[in-house]
Amino acid sequence: MALRDEYRRHSRPVLKTRRWQVLRQVILERDGWACVDCGTRRGRLEIDHVKPVRDRPDLSFDPGNLATRCSPCHTKKTRIECGHPEPSPERRAWSNAVTSLVADDATPDIRRKRCWTQ
Numbered sequence: 001m002a003l004r005d006e007y008r009r010h011s012r013p014v015l016k017t018r019r020w021q022v023l024r025q026v027i028l029e030r031d032g033w034a035c036v037d038c039g040t041r042r043g044r045l046e047i048d049h050v051k052p053v054r055d056r057p058d059l060s061f062d063p064g065n066l067a068t069r070c071s072p073c074h075t076k077k078t079r080i081e082c083g084h085p086e087p088s089p090e091r092r093a094w095s096n097a098v099t100s101l102v103a104d105d106a107t108p109d110i111r112r113k114r115c116w117t118q
């Protein structure tokens with residue numbers, strides 16, 4: 001099993017809970033509905049487990065372990081956690097160009113899948 005699937009397998013049950021849905025709103029409010037890395041308020045904002053659920057399940061609902069990140073910043077962080085190298089500048093420029101062509105409300109799963117197959 002790929003490591004990223006392993007991470008997802010651990011976080012999915014957390015993300016399904018009512019508790020998470022409420023907490024998610026709290027974190028978005030706390031972070032001012034902006035990505036903590038790049039500050040963007042555009043696009044899809046996600047709540048990142050700073051320490052992955054796989055490693056620290058006890059911190060799954062700890063606000064101190066949660067941060068608002070935009071999809072590109074979240075993906076970048078997860079890639080590094082999963083041991084993927086940083087994409088080359090050329091690859092990143094291409095990725096950004098393609099992402100900018102995709103509407104903000106496009107199906108997130110498709111956007112994510114494209115990131116992972118780079």
Ligand SMILES: [Zn+2]
Pocket residue numbers: 035036037038039040069070071072073074
């Ligand atoms: Zn960002």
